[in-house]
Amino acid sequence: MLRVAREKRKTVFENNVKAYMEEHRLPPSMSWVAKLAIAWRHYSVDIAVQSLAIFTFLLIFLSITWDTSFARILIWSLIVAGVWGVVRFSIRLYKQTAMQKELIIAKDGTLRERSPSNWSLIWRRYKKNKVSLLSGSVVAIVTLIAIIYPILLPFNPVQQVPLFDAWNGGGSIARPNLKYPAGTDILGRDEFSRVLAGSEVSLTVGVFSTVLSVFIGVSLGAIAGYYRGWSEEIIMRITDMFLSLPFLVIAILAVAFIRRGRIAFLKQIPQSMVIILVLGIFGWGGLCRLVTANTKQIYRLDYVNAARVLGASNRRIILLHILPNILAPIIVIATLSVAGGILSEAGLTFLGLGSPTTISWGQMVNEAQTVFRSNPELAFIPGFAIFFVVLAFNLLGDALRDAMDPRLKE
């Protein structure tokens, strides 16, 4: 895919850019040197002025506040201003290149703007909405935390903090204070570190159970909608069955069976993996129905007929013509399903189906129950983390739906 995309640019587009460069007597190749030269000519003054301003400001500020030799201050100011300049320059360069890629040269030599793809139209609509930007950044930040949390942890989340001392608190069930911003739990572990670490399990479960259910739902849905007949009949009946199962009961039974059962090798599956499997295997019904209905609708359209007339294989039609056109609702449902997965994981672990060795928000709320009267914050803080992340994913799903809704098309 990437190779094709790159080649596409190389041939049609770069030929056009070449013509443009020649016409404007710019260096004939689009080498980095040439781009650099153009960017330098346009932006050097601008960037130099900014860097100089930063340099001067730092020099004065540091001289007043930093008790050290002037040479050192000079060097640090130079470094900071220099880095600033390089960053600005790179951004400009990038934007310039990106802009050139948006341009197409017509035969008559005029520059035309390249038409935005559907995805960039969606992005434009998405950008306009404040809520979507906010929820999007929350989701991005939480995801980032879930990945890099080990370097953010102030304390080891599974180790007891030192015993109480008058200045810093400590010990078990300490109230929030400056050293332990969320207090400590009943076993005397830093609550804040545990909330950070809990994001990993939540996100992993939410995302991977969704990946699994999207995979099952989309494959089955596409098959049912494309081939119809008895395959649709069978798949739809199975879907109905899965949709009418009491999901929570099944999940509790399944988790309990795997964790507490007698089969040894099942017990070795890690806790979060069990929940991922249960959520993924039981959660694809709605998506499957949606994909079936959408596939049937697209199947009747003439562009699918045209592909069949050209001799396209079924696989090609499904992958290139049908799925890309129903991707929008799939993405929306998947986002909402991540939220659902996080919530279900929290629910299951809250009900005591988690393992005590895994750090998970639901588990933390569960453990805080015994001291809820005296220390309600121990339940509220992880509870709020769940609420916050689930809300962000739900809002993101709604925002994506709004952005992708064809009725709002510009």
Place this chain on the structure above:
Amino acid sequence: MRSFEEYEVIDTDLFSAWDPNKFPILETKNLKKWFPVAEQSLLYSKTVNFIKAVDGVNLFLNKGETLGLVGESGCGKSTTSKTIIKLEEPTEGSVYFKGIDMFQPMTRVEELAIKRQIQMVFQDPYASLNPRRMVLDIIKEPFDIHFADMPYEEKEARVLEILSKVGLEDYHALRYPHEFSGGQRQRIGIARALAMNPEVILLDEPVSALDVSVQAQILNLLHDLQIDFKLTYMFIAHDLSVIKHVSDRVAVMYLGKIMEMAPTGELFRNTAHPYTIALLSAIPRPDPRIKMDRIILEGDPPSPINTPSGCPFHPRCWKAKEVCSQKQPPLEEVKPNHYVSCWFPEI
């Protein structure tokens, strides 16, 4: 650029038996397509009736000509063309392309060899282009399917060549369908059909969704392409004036059957079938002083579910006799190259 034949994967012995001077390039024999009407209930579904969309169509296309297929909305023109091009399975009857039964069991290679030679342009230019693909990809698709080992640069060069042939520009290749007007989209659809150098193109109302001024441009384009590429067209329309303008021969369709088929001049001058006469009298005259009786047909066209027995036109025909409602008239050659399906044709 290398010649197209180098990429052809097979030596098409397939068509060797066919002699263009003796046999039509495309022929349907007693082609039928009945859609089942099912009665759904909770546990079972039972076919209770059939929509006889195509009900015994016999027509043929000679190499290099344009056959106009005309008829009221819903008479089965689209279904006929879709069945011919294998988008639908026929209920009965067969389609012969260059003497080969299109529906006989085939290897994929043979199937592709036929698909390269017979293509289709669709009625609605807004539904016939995938909105998620660039024009480049849309027109390149036939090359991807048929000549997978053709280098990318060559595919692209060919796409640009085809684009210029249908009157579009290079830079259009990098745009998405929603940027184009209806006429431009139809040009893209034509370019896609043209990519494999087909011999026959089925045009399913290619201009009826377009403005009148654009219609003329597309018709001229189709005419030029026909001459350049020696194409054979089956041109479907419900507009007789367009049909008269473009076709060499015309076939008139009513309720899934061919009523009359004749060279254009002959059909308009010596109309033989009562339904065709009624149809022609409905064309607005450019000169109102030329008086001509307009025959107003009584009643609506019957639905294709409960088709009348005998001649399908008999409930509305002013010449109908006893026999018309009992026996179906065959499509007979009443004069050389003039076929009529009527017991009492006007000759």
